[in-house]
Amino acid sequence: MKLKKCLVCICAAVLILSIMAPGFADEKILRRWSKTNHYKDDMGSEVWITATYYAAEYIEALVQSEANKNLWTSDEAEQYKYELLKTLTLEEYIPIFIEFDNRGPSMHMAPFGDQLTLWVGKNKLKPVDYDKRFNFKLQGKRDGFIYFPRFDEKGKPILEGVKSIRLVVNGGISSVTMSKTIEYIWDVVDDNPERLYAGKAAARLELDRLIKRLDVLNGQKKDLEGQLAEVEEELRQVQKRVEELQHQ
Numbered sequence: 383m384k385l386k387k388c389l390v391c392i393c394a395a396v397l398i399l400s401i402m403a404p405g406f407a408d409e410k411i412l413r414r415w416s417k418t419n420h421y422k423d424d425m426g427s428e429v430w431i432t433a434t435y436y437a438a439e440y441i442e443a444l445v446q447s448e449a450n451k452n453l454w455t456s457d458e459a460e461q462y463k464y465e466l467l468k469t470l471t472l473e474e475y476i477p478i479f480i481e482f483d484n485r486g487p488s489m490h491m492a493p494f495g496d497q498l499t500l501w502v503g504k505n506k507l508k509p510v511d512y513d514k515r516f517n518f519k520l521q522g523k524r525d526g527f528i529y530f531p532r533f534d535e536k537g538k539p540i541l542e543g544v545k546s547i548r549l550v551v552n553g554g555i556s557s558v559t560m561s562k563t564i565e566y567i568w569d570v571v572d573d574n575p576e577r578l579y580a581g582k583a584a585a586r587l588e589l590d591r592l593i594k595r596l597d598v599l600n601g602q603k604k605d606l607e608g609q610l611a612e613v614e615e616e617l618r619q620v621q622k623r624v625e626e627l628q629h630q
Contacts, residue, residue, distance in 0.1 A: 411443035427486025433566040434479040437573045464583035481525035492517035497552040
């Protein structure tokens with residue numbers, strides 16, 4: 383009887399671990415790409431700054447983690463992935479999510495884009511866009527995305543052949559971090575965002591892009607048709623005048 387109970391307990395434990403194991407794996411991946419720096423001054427003021435690089439691995443783990451926590455169906459998980467990828471716009475930008483928890487004097491970070499630098503090899507990148515709320519005085523918590531260019535002026539992928547990237551934040555954003563180094567380094571050599579573009583979410587994103595492209599092309603077509611109509615009208619006027627002069 384004791385042996386039977388023991389076997390039942392072991393089986394139950396194995397079952398629980400098998401259910402929880404994927405969740406543990408997801409959390410481990412999430413922690414690998416999300417890094418937190420903590421700063422404290424002599425007056426007891428503290429600042430926590432967390433930066434998260436949205437690698438393909440991180441995005442997949444985030445979707446799975448949210449699906450597990452919320453008991454989503456596969457369709458609900460795909461919807462979440464679709465909305466997330468639409469926000470990230472990985473086809474154009476390198477998105478980084480940054481979070482501030484300021485428990486000290488107010489932070490003044492405007493213009494916020496000037497406080498950030500992303501080093502990709504020898505390339506020094508500045509944000510092309512960011513959450514504009516960071517330009518306002520900050521006490522307490524605030525978070526949002528920063529977007530860096532994914533391609534250079536010639537259209538070449540900036541991350542191509544790069545092993546790691548480094549985000550540097552100006553320490554002057556707070557008296558607590560003044561003269562201190564605020565930086566985050568990620569190993570991106572194996573990151574491959576293209577693997578995310580599969581399934582229903584990817585198909586919907588492609589459809590969105592194609593619809594936008596159709597709108598642009600139709601607009602260009604309308605403009606060209608208008609220009610063509612103007613040219614044809616001018617041709618008629620010129621031809622008419624030529625004929626008048628020839629018959630004088």
